[in-house]
Amino acid sequence: MNGARQPATRRTEDALVYLPHKPVVEYRRGQLIYDESQPSNGIYLVVRGRVKTSVPTEDGSQTVIEIFAAEDFFGESGLLNLQHRGESATALENTALMSWSTAEIEEQVDRQPKLGVALIQTLVERCLDFEERLQSFALDKTPERIMRALLRFAHRFGSRGEDGAVRIPPMTHQLISEYVGTSREIVTFQMNRLRQDGFISYSRRGIEVRVEALADHLRRITEPQLWRIAGGGEVAGQPGMPPR
Numbered sequence: 001m002n003g004a005r006q007p008a009t010r011r012t013e014d015a016l017v018y019l020p021h022k023p024v025v026e027y028r029r030g031q032l033i034y035d036e037s038q039p040s041n042g043i044y045l046v047v048r049g050r051v052k053t054s055v056p057t058e059d060g061s062q063t064v065i066e067i068f069a070a071e072d073f074f075g076e077s078g079l080l081n082l083q084h085r086g087e088s089a090t091a092l093e094n095t096a097l098m099s100w101s102t103a104e105i106e107e108q109v110d111r112q113p114k115l116g117v118a119l120i121q122t123l124v125e126r127c128l129d130f131e132e133r134l135q136s137f138a139l140d141k142t143p144e145r146i147m148r149a150l151l152r153f154a155h156r157f158g159s160r161g162e163d164g165a166v167r168i169p170p171m172t173h174q175l176i177s178e179y180v181g182t183s184r185e186i187v188t189f190q191m192n193r194l195r196q197d198g199f200i201s202y203s204r205r206g207i208e209v210r211v212e213a214l215a216d217h218l219r220r221i222t223e224p225q226l227w228r229i230a231g232g233g234e235v236a237g238q239p240g241m242p243p244r
Contacts, residue, residue: 013118015073016045018108022098027091033075035088040078042101043119046070049095050157050169054178055086064179066126067092069157073122078102092175137181140222145180146190147218150200154209165201165208 024047027033033051034040044051050069054062065087068074077085079102100108109116136148150168158166173187180187194200199214200207 013114013121015115015118015122016071018112018115018118019045019100020104020108022100024096024098027095027097029091029093029095031091033089033091033097034078036086039085040075040087040089042075042078042099042105043073044075044089045098046072046074047096047098050092051089051095051097052092052175053087053089055088062178063181064175067153067157067175067179073119075099076119076123079105093169142180142182142186143190143193144218144222145182146176146187147194147199147214149176149180150194150207150209151211151215151218153207154211158209158211161208164210164212166211168207168209170204170206 027049033044046068048070050067051072051074052067053065053074055065057063066074075089077087081102105115105119109119136145140148153168153171154166158168160166173191174184176191177184177187191200191202194214195202197217198210199217200209202208
């Protein structure tokens with residue numbers, strides 16, 4: 001795996017072209033959009049702001065499934081009409097959403113079959129992203145998972161500044177810890193380390209990532225690990241190092 005997946009470019013259909021315009025609903029920062037007691041009954045579109053979806057773990061903490069920003073769809077579990085859903089969605093900041101019920105989506109797909117194609121393409125892209133994250137959980141140590149998360153956030157939400165760094169909107173260490181599956185204290189330690197090494201800087205206004213430098217650093221760390229996993233053995237007296 002390289003540093004981070006580039007923004008998806010596989011989609012050929014745009015679901016918004018086939019969906020009717022709906023009233024925008026405002027949510028305050030921290031406000032619950034849906035949860036297990038009041039589950040999603042369709043899909044949502046982020047018009048403005050950011051939303052996190054998460055599921056509870058056995059120890060009572062939360063695991064963040066994904067973070068969504070403007071023009072992202074979420075809540076697709078509502079289309080499945082499942083009896084038990086543990087997923088919840090929360091506004092990370094003041095957020096504006098549109099939503100369509102399952103019945104509205106089904107009716108619109110009957111009228112515009114390309115809407116169904118567009119939604120399937122969106123879900124396929126999301127499954128590929130989840131596969132990449134699962135590989136990272138299986139193969140990477142916590143520092144590498146944090147670096148991959150920062151690179152992914154930079155590609156998805158970031159804007160490049162005049163100095164070449166990519167600025168990500170503010171994210172708490174607690175949110176990052178729930179996304180990568182570790183404690184807030186470990187995230188704080190690793191973020192401080194990355195800042196000291198010059199790969200990132202951060203404040204209340206956001207996180208600035210030196211994307212190219214961080215991706216190169218991550219690649220140097222992970223390539224020897226992947227070589228060992230692939231059975232590279234010992235080369236030139238160094239366990240698991242690839243031949244020069």
